[in-house]
Every structure is written in structure tokens, then in C-alpha cells.
Amino acid sequence: MSAVRFSKLSLICSLTITSCAVATVEADTLSDWLGGSGGGGRVAPGWNSTAKPYPSATAFPEYGGGCASCGAYGPCDSRGGGFGDYGGVCCGPSWYDFAIETVYIDRSISGNSDIDLISDNPTNTTIVLGASSADFDYEVGFRATLRYQLSATDSVEGIYLDGLNWDATVTVNDSDIDGDMDDLFSVFSQFGTFPVNGFTETDQAMTASLTYQTDLESVEMNYRRAWISRNQRIHGSFVGGLRYFRINESFNHTIQVRPATSPTFSYDIQTGNDLLGIQGGVQVGWCLMPGFVAQGEVKAGVYGNGARQNSTIDTATLQLVESVKDDVVSFATDASAWMTWQCHPLIKIRCGYELLFFQDVALASDNFNPTPPNLTTADPMFVFPVRQAVLDDQGGALYHGGRLGVEVGW
Numbered sequence: 001m002s003a004v005r006f007s008k009l010s011l012i013c014s015l016t017i018t019s020c021a022v023a024t025v026e027a028d029t030l031s032d033w034l035g036g037s038g039g040g041g042r043v044a045p046g047w048n049s050t051a052k053p054y055p056s057a058t059a060f061p062e063y064g065g066g067c068a069s070c071g072a073y074g075p076c077d078s079r080g081g082g083f084g085d086y087g088g089v090c091c092g093p094s095w096y097d098f099a100i101e102t103v104y105i106d107r108s109i110s111g112n113s114d115i116d117l118i119s120d121n122p123t124n125t126t127i128v129l130g131a132s133s134a135d136f137d138y139e140v141g142f143r144a145t146l147r148y149q150l151s152a153t154d155s156v157e158g159i160y161l162d163g164l165n166w167d168a169t170v171t172v173n174d175s176d177i178d179g180d181m182d183d184l185f186s187v188f189s190q191f192g193t194f195p196v197n198g199f200t201e202t203d204q205a206m207t208a209s210l211t212y213q214t215d216l217e218s219v220e221m222n223y224r225r226a227w228i229s230r231n232q233r234i235h236g237s238f239v240g241g242l243r244y245f246r247i248n249e250s251f252n253h254t255i256q257v258r259p260a261t262s263p264t265f266s267y268d269i270q271t272g273n274d275l276l277g278i279q280g281g282v283q284v285g286w287c288l289m290p291g292f293v294a295q296g297e298v299k300a301g302v303y304g305n306g307a308r309q310n311s312t313i314d315t316a317t318l319q320l321v322e323s324v325k326d327d328v329v330s331f332a333t334d335a336s337a338w339m340t341w342q343c344h345p346l347i348k349i350r351c352g353y354e355l356l357f358f359q360d361v362a363l364a365s366d367n368f369n370p371t372p373p374n375l376t377t378a379d380p381m382f383v384f385p386v387r388q389a390v391l392d393d394q395g396g397a398l399y400h401g402g403r404l405g406v407e408v409g410w
Contacts, residue, residue, distance in 0.1 A: 101405025
């Protein structure tokens, strides 16, 4: 074996608290190896606090390239298991330098998703358009992770998530519902009842639509402290650090009353959230068989959030601008589960599922204000209620979906 190859393999076989260099497994078959998960006399020396750590062959050269459990650059069970050539890292804790993943995430409609916007007519108030009519599709983004090993048990990591932009548009036409003409009524007139027959700009309309857009970005810096059980089949880490989220949303509602060729009413709501705070969590992994490790992680954090909303209402005779912002406390929970396959001494394939939930954030649909502005009405007895600019920052948003990528270590 060349010196270059020996050095590279020694580094791989001696990373993060790998079981291969701190234990001797005497199993002769796969079933025997799996049966040793309870610890005891088969595996020594015990928890990593008493075992000799080795993040790299350079830091602990006494380990060299040997691997008592897997053999240096050989099968994990060198006496006939034949599980593949993993370079002595097939059954230890997760370790890598860099990971890149494609994420396939859905943004569930949440917040005030039950707000009604348009009814079919003012008699039975059959709702034909509401905030829940917008149905986001799964969107493709990416996650990049860079890790640096400080010692056998300690590492720092940076994670960046981006490329997630959701967009949904829904349009209803009067003739598409029951064949009647000009029978769409707005929530601003309480569906044509207050005032009677509604407003000139919003009621007895031919077309109404909504467009909902949202995006998500995340940056985090973490410190991770690893541990390993006596039998070395179960391992994990504790994690803590700083994280930033950006959630921006846009909700646009337009109405067109005949015979206009363009919207006679347009209501656009823009909301933004800049969350910065601390998070902590735990990760647990279980080696199912050589080369295959199932892992799960839960992180939760508390964040200072600069929440804001900016709204604009446009008609032929009116332009109303509203803007509110506030500093609030928000919360986020990030839970994920995944499987890794050691397909090469330097490469792992990762496949999993993730759920991300936010509490106390400003969402565009939540900040829809149904109080009518100064619109045109033929009812001389109608008195406009007072409209105030407000910020609803108590929303909840759920993101979930799968991810697929690779981990690379050298």
C-alpha cells in the first residue's frame, strides 16, 4: 500500500469516536454481530469517556491504519461477513466534512387559512374563494453543510438552506360557477349585505383572484458534542448554536367588476420576518448493519423577530397605504429523520424527511383586514367602520418534506 493511500485510510479509520478503533467485536455472523447490541463482554472498553479518542491519524498516530472491528480498508466483519469495503468507518458515529442535499419541501397553508373572500351570491353566501383555496406545491431547494472537527468529541458546523419559493394563484369567474353573471360578492360588504348589494368596486363582480407567495431561508452556526454507547451501535450528539430565519410573504387579492378591463380593486399585503436567536437539540444514531445508520435529530430555538407588514389598497379613486412593524419573540422547532449508507470510504448517501414549524410569526394571510376602506356605496345610511392598521404576528407556519444528498469526508 502506498504511503499516500495509507495516510488517507488512516485518517478515515480514526475519525470522531469511531467504534472500529476502540473496540473488538468477536461476532462470526451478521446475526451474531447484531445480537451484540446490548453491550457486555463482547465489546470494550465502554463509553467514550473512558475510551481513547481519535479524530485523526495525525492527532493520534498510535492507532495507525489498523481497525480491530473492520480491519483497515476492509470488510466490517473481516472474518467472512463480506459487507463491503468501508475503510473502517461503517459502524461508528456520523462523520463528514461537507454535505450537500436537495430538499423537496411543502409549505402547508396555515395561519388564518379559513378567511373567506368571495361568495357566489348574497342570498346563500356560498363561498367560492378563500385563503385556503391557495394550495402550494412541493418546491425544490438545497441545503449545504460544512463541518470542522475540533477533537474526537467536538465539532463546529455551518448550515445554509435556501432556494425555497412557493407561489399559488387561484381565479374564479362568475360564469364558471352556476352560469349567472355578475354575482360575486366580497367579504368587504359582508357578501353583499352591509351595505345592501355591496360596493361599486368590489361587488356584483365578474372575476376575483388571489395570489399567495412565500419564501424561506435559514443560516445556522452550531457547536456539537458527540457521545457513543458502550456497545458502539448507538451514538449521537448534543448541539447548540445561533440561527437566522427569513420568512417573507405576499398576499394579493383583486376583484374586477364589469365592464372594467382591469381590476377595479386590488389589495396587496407584504409581510416579513427576520428571526435571530439561539437553538439547542440532540441527535441520535443507530447502526442497523455495517454501512447503514438510522439517525434522528430535534432542534428547538427562541428568536427575536423583527416582524412587519405593509399593505396597499388601490381602486380608481382610492390609494390606501398601511405599514406596521414590531419586535416580537418567535419560536421554531426543527425535527428530522434520515438514513445514511456508507457507499465508499469517503462518501455517504443520505436520504430523509424533515419538519420545520414556526410559532408567533407574521403571515400575509393573517394580516388580511376585511374592514372596508372608503369605497363607493349607493346606501346613504351606511356608515364606514373605523379601519386601523394592525400587525398580526401570532401565526404558525409548517414546512415538511424529503431530502436527498451526499456526505463527503476526507
